[in-house]
Every structure is written in structure tokens, then in C-alpha cells.
Amino acid sequence: MxxxxxxxxxxxxxxxxxxxxxxxxxxxxxxxxxxxxxxxxxxxxxxxxxxxxxxxxxxxxxxxxxxxxxxxxxxxxxxxxxxxxxxxxxxxxxxxxxxxxxxxxxxxxxxxxxxxxxxxxxxxxxxxxxxxxVISPALRAHLGAPSCTVPAGGVAWVSQSNALTNAVLGWAHARGLGFSHAVALGGEADVDAGDVLDYLASDPGTRAILLELDTVRAARKFMSAARAAARNKPVLALRTGRADPADALYTAAFRRAGMVRVDALDDLLDEIETLGVGRVAASDTATLITSDRGVATLACDAFDAAGDTLAHWPQPTIDALARALPHVAANNPLVLGDDARPEHFGAALQALAEHRASGTAFVVHASTHSAPAADVARVLIAHQRYAYRGLLACFFGGLDAATRDALHAQGIPVHTTPQRLARAFARLVDYRLGRELLMQTPEGSPAQLPAEIDAAQAEARAALAQGATQLSGAAAARFFGHFGLTVEEQQTDNEAIVDVAVELHDDDNFGPVFRFTTPSPDGIAAPMRVYGLPPFNPTLARDITANSPYARRVAPEPTLAALTALSQTVCEIKEVVGLTLTLRVLKDRTTLVAPIVRVAATRSRLAIMPYPRRFETTLDWHGMRVTVRPIRPEDEAAHRAFVGSMTRDDLRLRFFGSVGSFDHTQLARMTQIDYDREMALIATIANDDGMASTLGVVRAVADPDNETAEFALAIRSDLKGKRLGRLLMEKIIAYVRARGTHWLVGEVLRENAAMIALATSCGFTMTTTEDPGVIGFRMALDAPAQP
CATH class of the missing domain: 3.40.50.720 (NAD(P)-binding Rossmann-like Domain)
Structure with missing residues (x-):
């Protein structure tokens, strides 16, 4: 459950x-x-x-x-x-x-x-x-034995530790900060971290999730839940035990799920302030506003240490500030001077309002006779609406409780030092970058032909039938050749940029996991070790190699293709339970050296479900060869063209309202799905140029309990009336029934007569909804299929 x-x-x-x-x-x-x-x-x-x-x-x-x-x-x-x-x-x-x-x-x-x-x-x-x-402050429900009661807020706290939960609740209570929910999981005999993440992902009262854990109980469920949550809101994770050999694996899992890992409890506590209070859209850059040059230097050092970047202002921004504050040098940081008054902070925010390149606004202030902290705070509240990317404040020496609470009420986080402010902002940027990684559209890579994959699987099974537990030498070279990988003789290659040791092992929790080890470039530092959870595509493979000191010395494409092919090997051939090999990276090519493939009849499930090739079918339809298959991230361009080909009225009927164009983020959500919970089957044909064109799509999204799935269907406007919708509906009904879902449901505008006729002909029962303009449909999948 x-x-x-x-x-x-x-x-x-x-x-x-x-x-x-x-x-x-x-x-x-x-x-x-x-x-x-x-x-x-x-x-x-x-x-x-x-x-x-x-x-x-x-x-x-x-x-x-x-x-x-x-x-x-x-x-x-x-x-x-x-x-x-x-x-x-x-x-x-x-x-x-x-x-x-x-x-x-x-x-x-x-x-x-x-x-x-x-x-x-x-x-x-x-x-x-x-x-x-379990604490839900908005309902005043403190169900358990927490150390104190807490007010309502926008951040959820989820922890495996009672002691840390009490400490965090007490810390927040002393600062007037609240929570949407706080959960101490205890022994997790039933409800675990993945379950709670699933719930909080769609909880409207939760703007961000802070997670503290030592272990993950059910990796696939956890990863699906974390990925769903991170698409919607920031999820920050603290895991103690950096000395644990598995810690690097957790780092890789958190990053793959789009979560931001923090290193210390202090950092997690700061995010209760930043995320629970603030409405900050983290940009890549920021503008620092202060009255003192020494404070500015201290703050700049903190931002540099945290990896933050101060914005380089274009000339119009400089001109606007010069007009608003003629006695101040228009530089970033913006130093208002020792005689600055509270209204000067407001003038700076107002002048920057139209110049989005200035990024997020940081105000760092130490109280002075001419600008008392409480008066500056009131000005920030009055001018907060001008901060397009949000406003974060730091007041040295702190503030009285009333002023602090007033800032909180207006969504302005308050930190006590520039270091804490800078680190908090850096984590917001990390979340945005991680979310972008989740939403990236991978570059297309040549998919291996089904016949090659079948041949590789046959070789693995033949080895098992003969009592072998591994493939090596010529057998391993032949096996990897099916995936476009080349094996060379094991010898030193003076032209090699680096030899990467690659291992795959079947982790007890996360299933098959890669470990990549590269030697230190200077021979002094420790080797670099990175974990990766398959499946990969070129974009995800690039994220694995991004921090390597060797990355800039080679053409990236051969290495990315090799990593993607190794991942495909593991995803497609379930008999592969382990690998050891050397990935030899040269300037313009990448080869394998001394590969050994361990095989067995069974292995653990992958933590992230790969592309389900088994649902691909090709058939004749109106004189065309149509392929029906699960959607892939590489389909974004074709999906944009597909949506663009639909009439405005068809789009309105499909999306229940007027729809213009779809941006990259929306299209990425349509094409990058978690196959463990959602399926989108598309009908495609090959164009004269060999590219695929999308004719229609049908979706089914199951709830996390697999009790009910909701369907939606769209057909290219010029293909209506040719029974393509019926074909796709039959495919998705069979798919959802096969995965054990109990009910398939949907909704349609009452005026959509064609969809109503199709649904009823497929065996759906019409139901009423709260909206008189919308009709519901429901099908019991446990019942025998209709002839």
C-alpha cells in the first residue's frame, strides 16, 4: 500500500x-x-x-x-x-x-x-x-508526543528519528516557524517515507518537503514518490553517516530523484525559514543590497563559498539605479552608504523591479542610527512586491519577534548571517537545476534493433543453460557488440585520456547499480567514485560525467553513447546481475577493455522502471504501417507538432478549456513519464525523412495504490472518424487490466459527443460529476472483458 x-x-x-x-x-x-x-x-x-x-x-x-x-x-x-x-x-x-x-x-x-x-x-x-x-497544525492535530505544539506553515517535515523531530519542532517553535505536517515514522512497519512523500506531493498546503532518513525501505516506491514530489515542489534530504560505504549511492539516488541533499541539520533548519516562509523563485543570479562596504565584502565571500553568483547588470539596470540613487555607485553589490536611510532600500528594490536580469534580491543589513533594523524591515515589507524573483533578508544581531513575524507574514525569509542566507539560496538553485534535469529532453540515440536485443538475451540464457555464470573474452565481446559497443585487447593505450573502472552490482535495496571510478588526475587526491542508477539516456549520462576532471579533454558523445548502451544492456537483459570492465576513453572514441558479465536466472528490480519495449506493436491501419508504443522523452518535438496540428476546438475538448501553445516544461511532462505509474501509448508513422510523426495518444495514470487509473485520449484532428481512437482505447484498457488496476475512469465535456460514443462502445458506464457540464466514465477492470 x-x-x-x-x-x-x-x-x-x-x-x-x-x-x-x-x-x-x-x-x-x-x-x-x-x-x-x-x-x-x-x-x-x-x-x-x-x-x-x-x-x-x-x-x-x-x-x-x-x-x-x-x-x-x-x-x-x-x-x-x-x-x-x-x-x-x-x-x-x-x-x-x-x-x-x-x-x-x-x-x-x-x-x-x-x-x-x-x-x-x-x-x-x-x-x-x-x-x-503525526502533526497537522492547520487542524490543530498534534497526534503523538511531540515536545511542543507548533503553528501552521508551508513546509512538511518527515523523519525516521524521534529525537531529531523533537529538536526541529523546538527550534522552529522558538522562531515562530510552522509546518504543514510533521511526521516521525518510527519503525516503518507499514507507512514509510515513500508513502508519505506520495501524499505530500499533491498536498496543496505543502510547498516544500524536508526529509531526514538513514535508509530507504522500498527503493522503487521511494524513487517514484520522490520523483513525483520533486516535479511539484522542493524536496530536501538529510542523510547522516557520510562514512557509510553506501552513502554515495544515496547521493546518486537523491539527485536522480530531483531532490537536493543537504550536509547538516543546520542547513535543513534554514530551509524551514527559506521555503516555509518565502516565495522565492531561485534564479541563477542575485543582487546584493547593503549599507556598509565591510558587510558587502563579508556577504560576497559567503556567496562565493556557497557557489552563488551576483548578477552582471546590463546598462539599462545601471542607468535606472543611477537615476533612483544618484549618490550611490551603481555596482553589484549595491552599497548604499553608512548614511543610508530605510527609504533608500525601497528605492533600490523599486528601481530593480523592471530589470529581471538582476535576479533574486538579497538585503543584508546591520542596524545603524540612520537605518534601524525595524524601520528597514518595514520598508522591505512595503516594497516586497517589486522583487520579481523574491526577496531574502539577513539582519545582523537579529530582530524583535514582532518585526520578524511581520516579515514572515509577507513571505520574506530572515537569516541571521550571510553564510546561512547564501547556502539557503544555493540549495534553491540546486533544486531548480535538479528539477530541470528531471524535465530535460534527452538527445535521441540510435535504439538497438529488437533482433539484436533478442540475440543478446539468447546468449545470456544459453550460458545459463550450460551452467555458466559469466561471459568473458570473445563471448563478452560478442554480447556487447549487439549494443554497438566495441571491445579491444587489454593493453596500455598511450592515447587514452582515462581508464574508467565500471562495476555493476545488484544492491539489496536499489537493485542494479553502476559504480564508476576514475583515478585522480594529480595522483595525490583520492579516486573519484560516482554511482548511477539505470536507466540512463545521454542527458542523464552527461550528468554522471559532468564533474569529472577529464570531461573537457574528450569529445563527449562517444562516452555518453557508451554509458547509455551499458545501461540498455542491463535494462533489456534481465539475466545480467553484474559487470566489471574498463571504459577506455580516448579523445574521439570510447571502447571496453576486459569486460566480464555475470549472469543469473533472477535479479532485483530496477529502482526506476526503464522504457517498456514489450508494449511496442506494429500493425496495418488504413494502408499505413502504424507503430503503437509507449511515449519516450525523445518524442517531445513530434508531440509539439502533434498538439500543434489539433484544432482549437479539439484542444478545448481535450483539456477542458482554451489552450494556446505548450512550453517545454508542459511538453516534457507529457513525454517524460514514470512507467511504473503512468502509461502513454502513441500511434506513430514514419515520414519520408525517416522521422516519426505522432497520430494520437492515449494515457492512463494510476493512483499510487493501483486501485484506479484515469484515462485521456487525443487524436490528430484530420484523422477523426477512422477508428484510431478505438484502437488506442482497446490498447490502454488491455494494458491497465494486465497491470492489475481495478477501475479505469475518465471525464469528458458533455458536448464531446464523439468521445462519449467511443467510451460507451468500449464498455464504460456513464456517471454524474459535480460539474453539470462534465460526464464521468467508469469501467470495472476486474469484470470479464467485453467481446
Whole structure:
């Protein structure tokens, strides 16, 4: 399970505290007190067989005696009682339980398994055991034993550590900062980090997610959830244990998922300020505004250390500042002078407003007689609307609580040092760059013919049939030749720029993972090691090689093609469980040296699902050879042409409103999909120039629980009435049914008679929706297929 019933945890209607107590120091007393102090407004029921009332609330003797089913139950009782309590709660209709108590012994751990078994028939979700709780401040729901109550905010906190969660909540409380949700996962017997990321990805109250974890329990689910979340909002991750040999793998996984890794708790805490308060669209550059030259130098050093870049102003920006502030040198940093008054900060922001090349505005200020910090803060609030890319502030010596809160209320983050401000901004830039990597359109690369892939697989299977566990020498050369890779004799090549040691191993959690090791260019520093999670394409391969000191000394294309081909080898041939080889990189070509391929009958699943070639089909349609296949990132240009060929009315019917053109980001979302959750099948034909042209597309997007998938269909306007829509609908229905989804649903404008007729002819049942102008469709996929 993933997000099933997690809305009960984050939006509870009623709460029961099982084991609520008045005994000082007991878990039941701490949990009950915190729920009361939080001010939860819904029904609240204590359960304890030894009490009749508690703080004015009538007490039920047993969970089965509750007057109604609580949305969430907090379990503060011994482990042996958990299975029976959950069984009774599930029978009532409770949807979630938080187990606060720890499971320390073998008997306790058996109780956890029995509890999960009791919950499963009712789809009741379990947080914990050993969870500090789940907090949703907007609902005043403090469900657990946090150290303090916290106000509502825009950042969600998700952690595997109770101690760190308490520390973070206390730190934020002292600074008037809040959270959309805070979750201490505990033992993750059921609900884990991937589940919570899935929920928060579409939570409208969460603008950013801060994640602290040591391990990932289910890598594929986690990666899918993280990638979905990072497309929508910043996700920052802290993982302790840099000395852990697997730490570099986590770094690669986080980056592949579009998350930003932070190195210290302080950095994560700063992002509660930056992301929870601010509305900052991080640009590549910034403008620094201050009154003191020494402060400016200090701030510039901090920005340089963090990798930030001050904007180079074009002449119109310089001229505008010269007019607004004639007594100030129009340079970046903009030093207003020791006699600067508060209104000078406002004038600078206003003058920069029309000049977007100035980037994000940084105001770094130490209070002076002519410009007291509180007065400057009021000016920033009044002029905040002029900061196109957002405004971040740093006040040396701090601010009084009222002024700080006033800045927060206007979306202006406040940091205490330039170093913290600079690092916070650098992480925003990292997120933007990581998100762009998620949304990149890879360069097309020659796909291997199915016959070559089948031949390679046959060789791997033949080796296994003969009892072999690896391919080497001529067998390995022949195997890699099917993927366009060349193997050369193992000897020193004086023309080689670098020899890269390549290893593939089957990780217990992340599945097949590459490790690339290059020697130090100076022979003194440690070798450079980089991990990569397949599948790769040239864009992702470029990200792997980007930081290599050798990258600028060679033509990049041969190396990118080799890495992509190695990835394809692993993705297509599931018998490959390991590789060792040397990737010899020369100025204009890349070859393999001494490859050894380890093969086995089974291996772990890839953490990221690759392109599913098995769904490609070619058929005759109206005298043309049409290929129906899953969409690929390389299809963006063809998809732009496809959308451009549709009439305005067809676009309105498809997208439920007036649609103009689609930009790169929108098209990337259409063509770069997570095949583990979404499928888009396109019908294509080859043009005279050999390029593919898209005729139609049908999509199905499943919820994370694979309970329901929603479909959408679009056909090129000049091809309507030729039954291409029927062909694609039959394909997507068969696909969704095969993956075990229970329901296929969709919606269409009432005026779209053609789509209504097609859906009903395919076996959908019409349903009503909240919008009288929209008709819903629903098909039970568990039922036998219609003839």
C-alpha cells in the first residue's frame, strides 16, 4: 500500500487515545496532554478500563466501546495488546493508527506482525511502532508526543528519528516557524517515507518537503514518490553517516530523484525559514543590497563559498539605479552608504523591479542610527512586491519577534548571517537545476534493433543453460557488440585520456547499480567514485560525467553513447546481475577493455522502471504501417507538432478549456513519464525523412495504490472518424487490466459527443460529476472483458 487512507492521518475528523492516562510521566498521559494542548476541534475519545472520566471527557473501557469509529487512533498500550485493539478498530471503520510504544523484544516484534495482519483486511494504516506522532497544525492535530505544539506553515517535515523531530519542532517553535505536517515514522512497519512523500506531493498546503532518513525501505516506491514530489515542489534530504560505504549511492539516488541533499541539520533548519516562509523563485543570479562596504565584502565571500553568483547588470539596470540613487555607485553589490536611510532600500528594490536580469534580491543589513533594523524591515515589507524573483533578508544581531513575524507574514525569509542566507539560496538553485534535469529532453540515440536485443538475451540464457555464470573474452565481446559497443585487447593505450573502472552490482535495496571510478588526475587526491542508477539516456549520462576532471579533454558523445548502451544492456537483459570492465576513453572514441558479465536466472528490480519495449506493436491501419508504443522523452518535438496540428476546438475538448501553445516544461511532462505509474501509448508513422510523426495518444495514470487509473485520449484532428481512437482505447484498457488496476475512469465535456460514443462502445458506464457540464466514465477492470 501507499497513500491509501493516509488522508485519515493528515486530515483526521476524530481521534481516540487508547491507553490515555493521568499518571505523570506515562506515555498515555503525554500523548493525551499533547492532543488537548494542541486544541483539536473534532471528537476526542480517551480509552482506559481504569478510568471513567479524564479531564472532563468520558472514558471508554475498550476500543470496542467507542461511540463511533475514530478516524485515527493513538496506541499507548503494551505491544501484546496492539493486535486485538487494531482488530476491533478495523471492525469499527477506523482508517489509521499511530503506535507510540516501542517494539524492543522478539515478542514485541511478533506483536507488530500480528498487528499488521489484523489491520490488513480493513486497509487500516499503521504508523510506527515507536513513532513520535503525526502533526497537522492547520487542524490543530498534534497526534503523538511531540515536545511542543507548533503553528501552521508551508513546509512538511518527515523523519525516521524521534529525537531529531523533537529538536526541529523546538527550534522552529522558538522562531515562530510552522509546518504543514510533521511526521516521525518510527519503525516503518507499514507507512514509510515513500508513502508519505506520495501524499505530500499533491498536498496543496505543502510547498516544500524536508526529509531526514538513514535508509530507504522500498527503493522503487521511494524513487517514484520522490520523483513525483520533486516535479511539484522542493524536496530536501538529510542523510547522516557520510562514512557509510553506501552513502554515495544515496547521493546518486537523491539527485536522480530531483531532490537536493543537504550536509547538516543546520542547513535543513534554514530551509524551514527559506521555503516555509518565502516565495522565492531561485534564479541563477542575485543582487546584493547593503549599507556598509565591510558587510558587502563579508556577504560576497559567503556567496562565493556557497557557489552563488551576483548578477552582471546590463546598462539599462545601471542607468535606472543611477537615476533612483544618484549618490550611490551603481555596482553589484549595491552599497548604499553608512548614511543610508530605510527609504533608500525601497528605492533600490523599486528601481530593480523592471530589470529581471538582476535576479533574486538579497538585503543584508546591520542596524545603524540612520537605518534601524525595524524601520528597514518595514520598508522591505512595503516594497516586497517589486522583487520579481523574491526577496531574502539577513539582519545582523537579529530582530524583535514582532518585526520578524511581520516579515514572515509577507513571505520574506530572515537569516541571521550571510553564510546561512547564501547556502539557503544555493540549495534553491540546486533544486531548480535538479528539477530541470528531471524535465530535460534527452538527445535521441540510435535504439538497438529488437533482433539484436533478442540475440543478446539468447546468449545470456544459453550460458545459463550450460551452467555458466559469466561471459568473458570473445563471448563478452560478442554480447556487447549487439549494443554497438566495441571491445579491444587489454593493453596500455598511450592515447587514452582515462581508464574508467565500471562495476555493476545488484544492491539489496536499489537493485542494479553502476559504480564508476576514475583515478585522480594529480595522483595525490583520492579516486573519484560516482554511482548511477539505470536507466540512463545521454542527458542523464552527461550528468554522471559532468564533474569529472577529464570531461573537457574528450569529445563527449562517444562516452555518453557508451554509458547509455551499458545501461540498455542491463535494462533489456534481465539475466545480467553484474559487470566489471574498463571504459577506455580516448579523445574521439570510447571502447571496453576486459569486460566480464555475470549472469543469473533472477535479479532485483530496477529502482526506476526503464522504457517498456514489450508494449511496442506494429500493425496495418488504413494502408499505413502504424507503430503503437509507449511515449519516450525523445518524442517531445513530434508531440509539439502533434498538439500543434489539433484544432482549437479539439484542444478545448481535450483539456477542458482554451489552450494556446505548450512550453517545454508542459511538453516534457507529457513525454517524460514514470512507467511504473503512468502509461502513454502513441500511434506513430514514419515520414519520408525517416522521422516519426505522432497520430494520437492515449494515457492512463494510476493512483499510487493501483486501485484506479484515469484515462485521456487525443487524436490528430484530420484523422477523426477512422477508428484510431478505438484502437488506442482497446490498447490502454488491455494494458491497465494486465497491470492489475481495478477501475479505469475518465471525464469528458458533455458536448464531446464523439468521445462519449467511443467510451460507451468500449464498455464504460456513464456517471454524474459535480460539474453539470462534465460526464464521468467508469469501467470495472476486474469484470470479464467485453467481446
Amino acid at each position: 501507499t497513500v491509501r487512507n493516509l488522508d485519515a492521518l493528515f486530515r483526521p475528523q476524530s481521534v481516540a487515545v487508547i491507553g490515555a492516562s493521568q499518571r505523570p510521566g506515562s506515555v498515555g498521559a503525554m500523548v493525551w496532554t499533547r492532543v488537548l494542548q494542541g486544541g483539536f476541534a473534532g471528537p476526542l475519545w480517551p480509552v482506559n478500563p481504569k478510568l471513567e472520566t479524564l479531564d472532563g471527557y468520558p472514558v471508554a473501557a475498550d476500543a470496542g466501546d467507542l461511540p463511533d469509529a475514530p478516524t485515527v487512533a493513538l496506541l499507548c498500550t503494551p505491544p501484546a495488546t496492539w493486535p486485538g485493539i487494531v482488530h476491533r478498530l478495523g471492525g469499527l471503520g477506523t482508517r489509521a493508527a499511530i503506535i507510540v510504544g516501542e517494539a524492543r523484544s522478539d515478542a514485541d516484534r511478533r506483536a507488530v506482525q500480528d498487528t499488521l495482519a489484523a489491520a490488513r483486511p480493513h486497509l487500516l494504516r499503521i504508523v510506527g511502532p515507536g513513532s513520535l506522532g
